[in-house]
Amino acid sequence: MSEINSTEPVPGSAPGQIAPCPTDRPTHPGRLGLNRDGYRGERIEARRVVQEIRSWARHHGFTEQTSVFGDHELVFLSRLGRPGPRVYLSAGIHGDEPAGLIAIRDLIRDNPWPETLNLGICPCLNPQGCDSGTRENAAGHDLNRDYRHPRSTEVRLHLEWLSSQPPWDVSLCLHEDWESHGFYLYELNPASRPSLAGPILETVGALCPIDPSSWIDGKPTNAPGLIRPEVDPRHRPDWPESFWLLQNGCPHGYTLEAPSDWPLPVRAEALRQAVQVAAHRLALGF
Ligand SMILES: [Zn+2]
Numbered sequence: 001m002s003e004i005n006s007t008e009p010v011p012g013s014a015p016g017q018i019a020p021c022p023t024d025r026p027t028h029p030g031r032l033g034l035n036r037d038g039y040r041g042e043r044i045e046a047r048r049v050v051q052e053i054r055s056w057a058r059h060h061g062f063t064e065q066t067s068v069f070g071d072h073e074l075v076f077l078s079r080l081g082r083p084g085p086r087v088y089l090s091a092g093i094h095g096d097e098p099a100g101l102i103a104i105r106d107l108i109r110d111n112p113w114p115e116t117l118n119l120g121i122c123p124c125l126n127p128q129g130c131d132s133g134t135r136e137n138a139a140g141h142d143l144n145r146d147y148r149h150p151r152s153t154e155v156r157l158h159l160e161w162l163s164s165q166p167p168w169d170v171s172l173c174l175h176e177d178w179e180s181h182g183f184y185l186y187e188l189n190p191a192s193r194p195s196l197a198g199p200i201l202e203t204v205g206a207l208c209p210i211d212p213s214s215w216i217d218g219k220p221t222n223a224p225g226l227i228r229p230e231v232d233p234r235h236r237p238d239w240p241e242s243f244w245l246l247q248n249g250c251p252h253g254y255t256l257e258a259p260s261d262w263p264l265p266v267r268a269e270a271l272r273q274a275v276q277v278a279a280h281r282l283a284l285g286f
Contacts, residue, residue, distance in 0.1 A: 035178040035261045039096040039133075042264040046092070046130035049101045050075060053123045056109040062121075067157040072127040074154060076120070076161045077108075084116030085282045088168035088250065089275060091122070093144045093175075093241060095129020095136070099258045100174030103271035112276055114283030120165060125158060125241070148239035159244070167249025170196070170282060173242055174271050176260040177217065182209035183270050184216050184225040186255040188242055193252045194286040196278045200254070201225050203277040208262060208270040254278070 034040045057064060057077045065076040080086075091100025104123045113119060124130055128138040136142050137152060146155045177184070183204045187197050201210055201224070210225035222228045233243040242253045256274050258267035 031261050032263060033261065039176070039178040039260050041178075041260055042098065043133050044098040044101065044264075046095075046098070046101060046124060046127065049105050050124050050127070053077075053101070053105045053108055056105070056111075057121075060108065060111045062108070062119075065161065067161065069153045069157065072131075074122070074127065074157050074161075075124065076122055078121070078165075079113070079117075079119045082116050082118050084114065084118060085169040086118040086120070086166065087279060087282060088171040088245065089119065089121045089174070090125055090172075090241065091174040091271075092124035092130050093126050093173070094142075095126050095132060095134045096178075097135075097174075097176035097258075097260065098130070099176050099260065099264055099267035099271055101130065102264065102268035103174060103275065106268065106272050107275060113279055117279055117283050120168065122158065122161075126154060128154075144240045145238035147241055147244035148233075148237060158241075162244070162248070168245065169250070169252065170278070171242060171245045171250050171253040172275055172278060173240075173253070173255045174275070175255055175257045176267060177257045178260045180211050180216060180257060180259045180261075181213055182211035182225065182259050183274075184211040184221070184227065184257050185274075186227045186229060186242070186257070188246050188253040188255075189228070189251075190246075191251045196254065196281055197223075197226050199277050199281050200256070200274045203273050204270045207273065208266050209259065211259065 054075060062077045062079050067074045091104050101124055126137055126143050129136055137154060141152045143152055143155055146152050150156050185197060189195060212224050214221055216227060219227050219229055233239060233247050242255050245253055256271055258270050260267060
């Protein structure tokens with residue numbers, strides 16, 4: 001925790017720059033030590049990044065749907081009609097977690113998807129929060145607690161789009177955690193399908209620390225960086241997106257949490273590679 005509470009960056013580092021590597025962990029860039037009582041790292045121009053995502057998506061043949069609210073809009077991208085699994089990917093539901101948007105931009109730009117994969121992508125679920133750099137939307141609602149009895153326009157519009165789609169096989173929700181000591185993930189897999197957690201953590205661990213804590217976010221870990229929460233959505237009133245998906249036909253989900261006290265390029269690359277290895281494992285049938 002002492003690193004979290006420090007206001008001094010690692011010597012030689014600054015937001016957006018990768019700090020010198022400790023000699024005992026040469027592949028792990030150093031922690032920035034910027035976050036205190038919340039995310040204090042790099043900001044992005046979310047609207048510009050979303051425009052880049054839309055432009056690359058058009059270039060690579062994705063279908064786009066939009067839902068306008070006020071002077072913002074939600075963007076839904078899809079690439080369907082293929083014989084393989086259906087994968088759902090989202091980011092930007094918390095506006096102070098920019099790495100997910102960057103990861104989706106880089107993925108759509110580089111187009112590394114297996115040919116057989118069907119994709120539905122929501123690149124920025126909280127446009128107001130992403131504009132202002134706040135976790136919540138402009139009304140102060142945490143959208144990722146709004147999926148059981150939605151109050152927010154954003155979640156209602158998102159659910160309209162989700163409800164128009166056949167169920168997904170796997171969901172990947174991209175997040176960041178400003179308090180964590182490394183990358184970690186939540187796995188929802190009540191039917192015990194072949195797990196993607198091992199391949200994801202092994203791949204990410206080559207470029208970013210995996211959180212070694214035995215408790216993360218108030219929950220016990222099942223292995224380093226892995227939380228399999230024993231929560232029955234029916235008993236929780238404030239569903240996150242992942243619970244709605246689980247209760248509406250998607251039997252297998254991951255919430256991927258990049259450590260936002262590390263440089264943004266490292267976090268975005270960790271999320272990008274996590275999605276990429278999951279997509280390839282799914283297309284290959286593990
Ligand atoms: Zn989040």
